[in-house]
Amino acid sequence: MLKIKSEVLRRRHRRRLYLQSNDERRRHIFDLFLALFALLSLNIAAMMWFEQLPLPDAIWLTFTTVTTVGYGDLVASTTEGRLATIFLIYIVGIFMLAQIAGEWIDYRFDRRDRMKRGIWSWKMKNHILILNTPDSHGDRYLRLLVEQIRDTPLLAELPIQVFSPHFPDGLPSDIAGMEVVLRSGKPEGRANLSEANIEEAKFVVLLAVDTNDPRSDSVNLDMLDQMNEYNIPGHVIAECVLESNRERFKRMGADAVIRPIRAYPELLVRSMAAPGTESILEDLFVYAGNHPRRYDVSFSERQWGKLAGLLLERGLGTPLGYLSGTDVMTTNPPPDAIVSGHAIFIMVSQNAPYEPGLVEECIAATAH
Numbered sequence: 001m002l003k004i005k006s007e008v009l010r011r012r013h014r015r016r017l018y019l020q021s022n023d024e025r026r027r028h029i030f031d032l033f034l035a036l037f038a039l040l041s042l043n044i045a046a047m048m049w050f051e052q053l054p055l056p057d058a059i060w061l062t063f064t065t066v067t068t069v070g071y072g073d074l075v076a077s078t079t080e081g082r083l084a085t086i087f088l089i090y091i092v093g094i095f096m097l098a099q100i101a102g103e104w105i106d107y108r109f110d111r112r113d114r115m116k117r118g119i120w121s122w123k124m125k126n127h128i129l130i131l132n133t134p135d136s137h138g139d140r141y142l143r144l145l146v147e148q149i150r151d152t153p154l155l156a157e158l159p160i161q162v163f164s165p166h167f168p169d170g171l172p173s174d175i176a177g178m179e180v181v182l183r184s185g186k187p188e189g190r191a192n193l194s195e196a197n198i199e200e201a202k203f204v205v206l207l208a209v210d211t212n213d214p215r216s217d218s219v220n221l222d223m224l225d226q227m228n229e230y231n232i233p234g235h236v237i238a239e240c241v242l243e244s245n246r247e248r249f250k251r252m253g254a255d256a257v258i259r260p261i262r263a264y265p266e267l268l269v270r271s272m273a274a275p276g277t278e279s280i281l282e283d284l285f286v287y288a289g290n291h292p293r294r295y296d297v298s299f300s301e302r303q304w305g306k307l308a309g310l311l312l313e314r315g316l317g318t319p320l321g322y323l324s325g326t327d328v329m330t331t332n333p334p335p336d337a338i339v340s341g342h343a344i345f346i347m348v349s350q351n352a353p354y355e356p357g358l359v360e361e362c363i364a365a366t367a368h
Contacts, residue, residue, distance in 0.1 A: 025103075025107050025110070026107070028103065029100065029103050029104060029107060032096065032099060032100045032103065033100060035096065036093065036096045036097060036100060039088055039092060039093050039096065040062050040063070040066065040088075040093065042084075042088055043062045043065075043066075043084060043085065043088040043089055043093070044058045044059055044062050045058075046080075046081060046084035046085075046088065047061055047062060047076065047081060047084075050076075050078045050080040050081035050084065051076055051077065051078060051081045053074070057074055060074060061074040061075070061076070062089070065085060065089045065093075066089050066093045066094055066097055067097070068094060115181070116170040116171075116176075116182075117168070117169065117170050117182075117184060118167060118170065118171075118181075118182035118183050118184025118185070119184055119185075120181075120183075121195060122161060122181055122183065122196075122197065123197065124159055124161055124181075124197045124200060124201075125197065125200040126158065126159075126200065126201075126202045127158060127159040127160060127161055127197070127200070127201055127202060128149065128155070128158050128159070128160045128161070128201070128202065128203045128205065128272070129161050129163065129196055129197070129198060129201040129203070129204045129205065129234075130142075130145075130160065130161070130162045130163065130164075130205045130207065131163050131164075131187045131196075131204065131205065131206045131207065131223065132163070132164055132187060132206065132207045132208070132209050132219075133162065133164040133166050133167075133207060133209075134207065134208070134209065134210070134211065134260075134262065135166060135209055135210060138164070138166045138167075139167075139171075139172050139175065141262050141265065142162065142175060143172070143174065143175050144265045145265040145268065145269070146160060146175055146178050146180055147178070147265075148265050148266055148269040149269055149272075150178055152269055152272075152273050154272075154273045155269065155272055155273055158202060158203075159179060159181070160178075160179065160180045160181070161180075161181050161182075161183060161196060161197070161201075162180060162181070162182050162183065163182075163183040163185070163187040163192070163196045164182070164183075164184070164187075165184065165185055165186050167182055167184060168184065170182060183195065183196050187223065188219065188222065188223060188226070189226070193223075193226060193227065193230070198227070198230055198232060199230050199231060199232060199233075201232065201234045202233075202234045202235070203234050203235050203236075203237065203272050204227070204232060204234050204235070204236045204237070205237050205268065205272075206220050206223060206224070206236070206237065206238040206239065206254070207239050207260070208220065208239040208240070208241055208260040210241075211239075211241060211260040211262060212241075213241065214241050214242050214245075216239075216241050217240055217241050217242055217245045217249075220238055220239065220240070220249070221245070221248060221249065221252055224236075224238060224249065224252035224253050224254060225252055227253060228252070228253050235255050235256070235272065235275055236253060236254050236255045236256070237254070237255065237256045237257075237258065237268065237271050237272065237278075238254040238256070238257055238258075239257075239258055239259070239260040239268075240257050240258070240259065240260075241259075241260060243259075255275065256271045256275060256276075256278055258271060258278045258282060259282060266281075267281050267282065290347055290348065290349055290350070291347070291348065291350070292320055292345050292346070292347055292348075293317065293345070293346050293347075293348045293352070293354070294343055294344075294345055295343065295344045295345075295346065295356050295359045296342065296343050296356070297342070297343070297344060297356060297359050297360050297363060298341070298342045299322075299339070299340060299341060299342075299344075299363045300340045301338050301339075301340055302338070302339055302340070302363060302366050302367070303335075303336065303337070303338055303339075303366065304322075304333045304334070304335055304336075304337045304338075304339050305334075305335025305336060305337075306366045307319070307339075307362060307363065307366045308335070310362045310365060310366060311344075311346060311359065311362050314358055314361075314362060316346055316348070316352075316355065316358060316359060316362070317346040317347050317348035317349070317352060318346065318347040319344060319345070319346050319347075320332070320345045320346060320347055321333065321344075321345050322339055322341040322343060322344050322345065323341050323342060323343035323344075323345075324339075324340065324341045324342075325340060325341060325342060331345075344359065346359075
């Protein structure tokens with residue numbers, strides 16, 4: 001019965017400590033240190049007064065006693081000195097030192113657990129702040145996204161903080177191992193955003209919770225509205241489910257608005273590494289607007305710079321690359337490259353006519 005009661009009390013004590021803030025825990029331990037220091041100072045003074053010990057010997061005797069080392073080279077021999085040692089060290093000092101050690105160990109374990117579970121107050125600056133994660137296969141997409149960030153030279157060294165409710169037991173170890181920290185909970189709310197150091201972030205990424213649910217846009221628009229209360233120096237990137245909401249996202253302060261394409265996290269990463277390129281890359285996924293067109297035309301030993309320049313001059317679009325005779329796709333070849341192939345890819349506008357004959361004329365005009 002006593003064992004069960006002791007276990008219940010221990011759990012209550014642990015829960016009380018767990019609910020304390022980081023600053024409160026540190027302040028409590030610091031207060032204990034101050035109290036112990038005052039107690040030891042009293043004992044040192046008592047040893048100097050009653051035992052007539054010099055200061056170094058009084059300090060040595062006090063510390064060997066409170067740590068229970070007890071070398072025996074110095075001892076209290078007077079009645080007053082022994083009484084002071086009993087009350088100041090044996091009854092209070094040793095207990096207090098053990099309490100401090102226990103509190104510190106609890107604090108360290110609790111600190112590690114808080115960090116893992118995402119309830120630690122991170123102090124971050126110039127970081128990438130990712131708000132929300134997809135509620136379906138969120139860890140898979142987050143893993144791909146972080147890998148792409150770490151593979152991008154301009155972003156590789158930036159710390160990453162994820163603010164999401166979908167990791168109650170902490171981030172998967174492989175994601176956390178890429179220097180990613182978690183803030184657990186729903187980022188909606190001004191106070192919550194402050195906890196994620198949003199005003200110090202270099203990039204703020206606002207993900208759509210559900211790519212198939214237009215209500216995700218409502219959540220993101222509300223969060224953008226809350227962000228307007230901050231002076232955010234960083235680049236804000238927001239995912240938008242409905243095409244009709246894109247302009248609203250921009251009016252609410254998003255610097256870049258992209259479609260949530262879960263198979264290609266590179267799209268989002270490129271919008272951080274080179275802002276503006278997301279618009280170009282998004283066009284590759286749809287036929288409307290600018291899009292790449294394939295012309296199945298054969299050519300042999302043409303200088304790419306001359307051929308690409310002539311295609312531009314004739315208004316056919318922007319040449320992207322070609323398909324060689326061995327079906328190897330080459331994009332953005334150097335202008336002095338001598339190329340041969342059976343297809344050319346050109347970025348064209350939505351209403352550009354299909355003109356293979358004009359492309360063949362350009363090929364013929366660039367013959368050596």
